[in-house]
Amino acid sequence: MKALEAALLAAHDAGDRHALVTLYQQAAEAVSGAERAFFQTQAHVFAMEVAQPQAAALRAQLVAMGREEPL
Amino acid sequence: MTHSDLDSVRRPIASAHGLPNAHYTDPAVFAEERDALLAAEWAGLGVAADVPEPGDARPLDFLGMPLLLLRDRAGVVRVFHNICRHRGMILVDAPRRIEGALRCPYHSWCYSTEGRLVSPPHVGGPGQNTAQGIDRGTLGLIEVRSHIWMGVVWINLSGDAAPFEEHHAELLSRWGEFDHPLHHGGADSCFTLDVACNWKLAVENYCESYHLPWVHPGLNTYSRLEDHYHIEAADRYSGQGTHVYRQLTGPEGQRFADFEGLTSKWDTAAEYIAAYPNVLLGVHRDHAFTIVLTPKGPGHTQEQIHLFYPEADTDANLRARNTAQWKTVFEEDIFVVEGMQRGRHAPAFDGGRFSAAMDGPTHMFHSWVAARMQHHRAQAKAAE
Numbered sequence: 001m002k003a004l005e006a007a008l009l010a011a012h013d014a015g016d017r018h019a020l021v022t023l024y025q026q027a028a029e030a031v032s033g034a035e036r037a038f039f040q041t042q043a044h045v046f047a048m049e050v051a052q053p054q055a056a057a058l059r060a061q062l063v064a065m066g067r068e069e070p071l
Numbered sequence: 072m073t074h075s076d077l078d079s080v081r082r083p084i085a086s087a088h089g090l091p092n093a094h095y096t097d098p099a100v101f102a103e104e105r106d107a108l109l110a111a112e113w114a115g116l117g118v119a120a121d122v123p124e125p126g127d128a129r130p131l132d133f134l135g136m137p138l139l140l141l142r143d144r145a146g147v148v149r150v151f152h153n154i155c156r157h158r159g160m161i162l163v164d165a166p167r168r169i170e171g172a173l174r175c176p177y178h179s180w181c182y183s184t185e186g187r188l189v190s191p192p193h194v195g196g197p198g199q200n201t202a203q204g205i206d207r208g209t210l211g212l213i214e215v216r217s218h219i220w221m222g223v224v225w226i227n228l229s230g231d232a233a234p235f236e237e238h239h240a241e242l243l244s245r246w247g248e249f250d251h252p253l254h255h256g257g258a259d260s261c262f263t264l265d266v267a268c269n270w271k272l273a274v275e276n277y278c279e280s281y282h283l284p285w286v287h288p289g290l291n292t293y294s295r296l297e298d299h300y301h302i303e304a305a306d307r308y309s310g311q312g313t314h315v316y317r318q319l320t321g322p323e324g325q326r327f328a329d330f331e332g333l334t335s336k337w338d339t340a341a342e343y344i345a346a347y348p349n350v351l352l353g354v355h356r357d358h359a360f361t362i363v364l365t366p367k368g369p370g371h372t373q374e375q376i377h378l379f380y381p382e383a384d385t386d387a388n389l390r391a392r393n394t395a396q397w398k399t400v401f402e403e404d405i406f407v408v409e410g411m412q413r414g415r416h417a418p419a420f421d422g423g424r425f426s427a428a429m430d431g432p433t434h435m436f437h438s439w440v441a442a443r444m445q446h447h448r449a450q451a452k453a454a455e
Contacts, residue, residue, distance in 0.1 A: 037198025045179050045192050051171030059190075068200045069207065071189060 001030065020046040021054070037067045044068070080422065080441035084434045089422035090441065095269040095415035101369040105134045107447030108348045108440060110228035113235050115350035115363035116140065118222050118377050119148045120255035126169040126184060130161070133226075134366060138215065139163055140224060141173075143184040148219055150226050151212040155180050156188065162212075173212075186212035222253045222379050223350055223361050241304050242346060248333050249354050253379035256390050260378040262398055266405055268412035270349055270366040271440065273374060276408050277343065277351045277362070278432035280311040286403055301431045302344055306439055309432035310344035316355050319396065321389050327357035330381045345432075347439055357381065360397060370412050376401060 004027055011019040024043035028036050040062055047055035062068035079088045093100045114133075121129050122142040129140045130153050139153035139162060153162050155175040162175055162182075172181040172189055180191045188207040195202035216227040218235035220243070225235060232238055243250075255261070266273065276282065280299035283290055295315075302310040316339050318326050330337075333356055341355040351362035358380050365373040378394055414420060425434045 034198050038193070039198075041192045041198050041200055045172075045174060045181060045190065048172035048181050048189065049170065049174045055171065062200065067198055068190065 004030070017046045017050045018052065021050070021052055025054075025058075037062065037065055040065075041067065076422075077441040077445050081438050084425050084431060085427045087425060087434055087438070089425070089434075090271070090437050091422050092415045092418070092420055094271065094440070095412060096369055098369055101269075101366070103444065103447065104440070105366070106229075107443050109134060109366070111232065111443070111447070112348050113218065113225045113227050113232055113238055114348055115346075115361075116150060116217070116224045116226045117363060117375065118255070118261075118361065119219050119224055120222060120261075120377065121166075121224075122148060124168065127166075128163045128169050128173070129166040130163045136228075137161055138226075139212075141169070141184060145185075147185075148217065148224060149184075149186065150215040150217040150224065151186055152215065154213070156210045156212070157191065182212050186214055188212075221249075221352055221359065221361055222255060222377065223352075223363060225350070239307065239346065242308055242344065245304075246342075246354055248337065249330055249359065251330050251332075251381060253359060254381070254383045254385075256378045256380055256385065256394070259387070259391050260394050262376050262394070264374040264376070264401060264405065266372050266374060266408055267370055268372055268408040269369055269415070270364045270372040271436070272408040272411050273362075273364050273372055273404075274345045274347075274349070274351065274436055275433045276404055276411075278309050278311065278345050278436055279430055280313075281426065281429035282407065286407055287400055290400065302342060303431055303435050305435060306347075306442070308344050308346045309435040310342065311432060312340060312342040315339055316341035318355075318357055319389060319393050321386060321392075325386055325389060327380055327385055327389060327393075328382050329356045345436065347436065358393060362401075374401070 004023060008023050011023055021043050024039050024046065028039035028043060031039065040058060044055060044058040044062060047058055059068055063070050076091045080090055116133055116138065117131060117140055122140050125142050125144050125146055127142045131138045131140055137153040139151045141151060142148050154160065155162055155177065157175065157178055157180050160175050160177040162173060169184055172183060174181050181189050183189050188210045190200055191205055192200050194200060194205050216230050218225045220235065236243060280296060284296055298313050298315045300312050302312055320326055337356045341353065343353045345351050349364040351364065353360045358378060360376060360378045363375045365375065367373055376397065378397065
């Protein structure tokens with residue numbers, strides 16, 4: 001997890017939003033419950049911002065978790 | 072200032088005075104005019120060519136208000152207040168392309184390019200993106216009413232002006248022959264002039280041909296004073312026209328293409344109109360230009376000049392010459408508008424008198440300003 005945290009900080013520093021989507025997804029997959037929803041939300045926001053195709057799937061998962069509204 | 076000062080402006084031109092000095096120098100009057108003349112009408116903000124591609128966003132400061140010019144995903148040009156609905160954070164601080172959602176840099180509330188709030192992350196707590204009371208349908212970006220004409224983005228900040236096509240029906244009809252796609256000439260066809268004058272002085276100077284032989288002797292060599300005519304449409308626009316427009320010609324006889332379907336009047340005619348309050352327009356058989364005046368303070372105005380052509384592909388050298396030619400003309404006007412601005416600090420100046428023969432379009436503008444200000448003040452008084 002420390003490596004992932006370091007990678008996330010580096011991606012934030014670099015403003016690499018595509019990497020942030022991937023890394024926050026990885027963070028979400030490593031945890032569960034509210035913590036998972038938090039990281040999934042982070043991934044979803046950056047995916048929407050850079051128009052990554054997986055934004056729709058990330059949103060659908062959040063909707064299924066009762067954490068987000070459908071578009 | 073009293074109402075009688077403005078009454079004297081609205082008298083017939085032969086006995087009228089110009090607007091009082093305070094309309095050029097007083098910050099309080101500048102603020103009144105912002106509401107009465109610029110926010111209440113259809114004012115020019117910029118040009119659609121500033122956001123050429125879907126997702127292009129350009130933040131603009133207009134009368135101290137942070138606005139955002141944005142071309143949405145479907146290609147529609149929109150104007151929003153450049154603020155997040157959460158904490159009022161500025162959303163976009165430099166021109167850029169919005170790839171997907173517009174994300175507030177503070178708490179990352181996300182908006183579509185159409186202005187819809189698509190997600191307020193963690194608004195209901197960590198990982199919870201919904202919350203009671205956060206109705207996305209009412210929390211989209213605040214859109215400003217806008218309309219595109221002659222390549223200009225016109226906005227009505229108050230939201231209650233008549234529809235643009237109705238408000239400017241007469242002008243749209245007058246220039247109906249130019250109702251064709253306008254192609255912006257590109258980076259070599261726009262420039263900005265920062266001028267130390269009140270925005271109205273730029274309008275007043277543009278309206279009339281009286282100054283041409285003195286300030287633009289180069290134009291006068293072929294376009295004499297007697298070749299010009301006044302254009303006057305009370306409460307909407309005024310300006311001047313010429314009967315002797317001469318096309319720019321390259322060394323091998325090349326010229327710009329004409330707008331399609333023009334009647335013979337336009338073989339040699341050109342018209343220059345100030346559409347109240349702050350947009351100056353010019354049309355010719357082979358090109359058009361727009362000047363959007365952005366008031367920056369009582370004595371400071373930014374002029375954004377853009378040139379347009381009937382076709383997308385134009386001769387680059389000829390285009391550059393045309394831009395340079397117009398830049399010379401507009402720069403020649405700077406010393407007079409700045410000189411009049413300095414003159415407005417002379418307490419003895421009573422607003423000046425007009426030439427009934429030559430200053431009709433300028434007086435029409437003054438009269439419009441006076442009438443709108445009187446109306447605004449009467450409304451404010453009634454609301455007290």
